[in-house]
Amino acid sequence: MNSEPDWDLYRSFAAVLREGSLSGAARSLGLTQPSVARHVDALEAAIGTTLFLRTQRGLSPTDAALRLKPHVEALVATSAALLRAAADHAGQVRGTVRISASEVVGVEHLPPILAELRRRHPALGIELVLSNSIDDLLGRQADIAIRMVEPVQQALVTRKVGAVEVGLHARRDYLDRCGVPETMEALAGYDLIGFDAETPAIRAMAGRYPMLRRRLFALCADSDLAQLAAIRAGFGIGFCQVQVARRSPELVRVLEHDCAIELGLWIVMHEDLRASASCRAAFDALAAGLGAIARG
Amino acid sequence: MNSEPDWDLYRSFAAVLREGSLSGAARSLGLTQPSVARHVDALEAAIGTTLFLRTQRGLSPTDAALRLKPHVEALVATSAALLRAAADHAGQVRGTVRISASEVVGVEHLPPILAELRRRHPALGIELVLSNSIDDLLGRQADIAIRMVEPVQQALVTRKVGAVEVGLHARRDYLDRCGVPETMEALAGYDLIGFDAETPAIRAMAGRYPMLRRRLFALCADSDLAQLAAIRAGFGIGFCQVQVARRSPELVRVLEHDCAIELGLWIVMHEDLRASASCRAAFDALAAGLGAIARG
DNA sequence: GTTCTGCTATACGGAAATAGATGAACTCGG
DNA sequence: CCGAGTTCATCTATTTCCGTATAGCAGAAC
Numbered sequence: 001m002n003s004e005p006d007w008d009l010y011r012s013f014a015a016v017l018r019e020g021s022l023s024g025a026a027r028s029l030g031l032t033q034p035s036v037a038r039h040v041d042a043l044e045a046a047i048g049t050t051l052f053l054r055t056q057r058g059l060s061p062t063d064a065a066l067r068l069k070p071h072v073e074a075l076v077a078t079s080a081a082l083l084r085a086a087a088d089h090a091g092q093v094r095g096t097v098r099i100s101a102s103e104v105v106g107v108e109h110l111p112p113i114l115a116e117l118r119r120r121h122p123a124l125g126i127e128l129v130l131s132n133s134i135d136d137l138l139g140r141q142a143d144i145a146i147r148m149v150e151p152v153q154q155a156l157v158t159r160k161v162g163a164v165e166v167g168l169h170a171r172r173d174y175l176d177r178c179g180v181p182e183t184m185e186a187l188a189g190y191d192l193i194g195f196d197a198e199t200p201a202i203r204a205m206a207g208r209y210p211m212l213r214r215r216l217f218a219l220c221a222d223s224d225l226a227q228l229a230a231i232r233a234g235f236g237i238g239f240c241q242v243q244v245a246r247r248s249p250e251l252v253r254v255l256e257h258d259c260a261i262e263l264g265l266w267i268v269m270h271e272d273l274r275a276s277a278s279c280r281a282a283f284d285a286l287a288a289g290l291g292a293i294a295r296g
Numbered sequence: 297m298n299s300e301p302d303w304d305l306y307r308s309f310a311a312v313l314r315e316g317s318l319s320g321a322a323r324s325l326g327l328t329q330p331s332v333a334r335h336v337d338a339l340e341a342a343i344g345t346t347l348f349l350r351t352q353r354g355l356s357p358t359d360a361a362l363r364l365k366p367h368v369e370a371l372v373a374t375s376a377a378l379l380r381a382a383a384d385h386a387g388q389v390r391g392t393v394r395i396s397a398s399e400v401v402g403v404e405h406l407p408p409i410l411a412e413l414r415r416r417h418p419a420l421g422i423e424l425v426l427s428n429s430i431d432d433l434l435g436r437q438a439d440i441a442i443r444m445v446e447p448v449q450q451a452l453v454t455r456k457v458g459a460v461e462v463g464l465h466a467r468r469d470y471l472d473r474c475g476v477p478e479t480m481e482a483l484a485g486y487d488l489i490g491f492d493a494e495t496p497a498i499r500a501m502a503g504r505y506p507m508l509r510r511r512l513f514a515l516c517a518d519s520d521l522a523q524l525a526a527i528r529a530g531f532g533i534g535f536c537q538v539q540v541a542r543r544s545p546e547l548v549r550v551l552e553h554d555c556a557i558e559l560g561l562w563i564v565m566h567e568d569l570r571a572s573a574s575c576r577a578a579f580d581a582l583a584a585g586l587g588a589i590a591r592g
Numbered sequence: 593g594t595t596c597t598g599c600t601a602t603a604c605g606g607a608a609a610t611a612g613a614t615g616a617a618c619t620c621g622g
Numbered sequence: 623c624c625g626a627g628t629t630c631a632t633c634t635a636t637t638t639c640c641g642t643a644t645a646g647c648a649g650a651a652c
Contacts, residue, residue: 003326004375004379006303006304007302007303007304007306007307007371007375008302008303008304010303010375010378011303021628021629021630022629022630023628023629023630030299031610031611032610032611032612033629033630033631034610034611034612034630034631034632034633035609035610035611037630037631038609038610047379047382047383049382049385054629054630054631055618055629055630056616056617056618056619056628056629056630057618057619057628057629057630058628058629058630059629059630063386064382064385064386067381067384067568067571067572068378068381068382070566070568071374071375071377071378071381071436071568072378074374074377074436075303075371075374075375075378078367078370078371078374079300079303079306079367079371081367081370082306082364082367082368082371083300083343085363085364085367086343086345086360086364087343088363089345089360137434138433138434138449138451139451140367140370149448150448151448152445152446152447152448153434155434155435270366272363272366272367275363276363317598317599317600318599318600319598319599319600320599327640327641328640328641328642329599329600329601330600330601330602330640330641330642331639331640331641333600333601334639334640350599350600350601351599351600351648352598352599352600352646352647352648352649353598353599353600353648353649354598354599354600355599355600
């Protein structure tokens, strides 16, 4: 435990964590199994900790290895971001841009925007990371993120492109069958579709509409796509963006005047990427496309 | 430009960027100059871009290299964070914790807190990063940060420990000489000490007190320490935390009822570090110490 | 002008890491 | 019960990489 380990050891360590075995890691890295084994040994010697328990069925990480896991994953993500940036030659729009968005935005809003972006820049590859829970810019897992909360960090380039309105919706035949709720309190008698996890947006919503307690929900799903699908399937009443619901003629908004949540829509990018022509092009395309959606 | 470059090449690249020469980089890495030269050549070949212009007086980075600079700096910071985490053995409070804070917090509030923390955990090293401008957690430049704005990211562990009040202060003899301002508008006739750059906190302040336009400031300084020093030197009237000013008997608050800014005080940590005994100990010590300060 | 110090580029021998092959242990499925 | 398919560990030949030494060049000090 003296000098800094070679960074290559980290890469092998990450591969072993990811693949679960020396052989698998070697395959994924294009190395041979003994090489990866020596890397792991060297890293363990360097930091003075056992990282894996060797079994005949693979290597199982120790607690110490699990503690280090987020860090090497950050290294992996950062080196990937570096390679993306390196592919961005001299102001040309080419290479690959990674975009992070919530599932429903990625599925409902982005496809036409990205198609248009691709048509204008045929050499630009696009990677889409859909997740509702992860802060993708923190670990450089994405170059550009679409957010529903205002970013406060200075190291980020942000642009507010408008707002989306979230309201309660249900399928028409469900309302025909069960009736249309007239008050928020009456919702307790319906099949409500709601969230499971805690995110800032959900906490804010729960604060505004205390009658929507979690145990009232007939179906809890973290995935907003699953919620949307449940609404479309006629399961019951749930939240969804009015811009999305408007496209489905069978969906009807309920309690429009009692329950309306306006969520801002921000596009966020690392300040470092401002010089990248590819990221700027994607950023501007997202701003234009999402702005048009927000305006209706 | 086929397969991924060795990560060691990134390390050498970062060192050359930092040191400005192959020889300097080699010294700082404990390698020799030809090795680093080979690394740079290999990296240039791998990404297909010239990274440095070779001169007799060192290597000067090209635009491409400057674009990649933030990324390799993130790699450096992350690998350092990984090493810190690796030194954290089995729940013991030892190793090193990096704490980021604003200058005035680091100078005025933290020293006794850190001294107490160190007394209780003699094996724990502390690194203090004082900066007013950088988002240190983004690039893992710090393990724990003290913030004046509420963090919104889910991947962070945050605790609000109270609030500090910021008000206008001046030295007693300055007020004796120039008189005590009775209204906010009257401030225009005094020697005002203010900010130069734009931070969220400053923007909020400027919004609340529009009469404090930037061109009114007789002395602009980004460093809040410099502002505090100017106030203490009797330069004029400026902003400073009341908890700080209270310790200097020669400082007097002015316009107490007309100008009072309450800033929340949050301690923020990466979620990944929750398992680290060292970071937890530091986090708790900061929460206790700053909480006591916020309460007066 | 000379010398000294900094830098990069190149050539070459040796050490170190790598690939490849082999063996042993274990799991799974018929 | 046994064979196919994993896995990791060990050994050796080879390739790769690193360090030493040297040359060449530019600027600063004397």
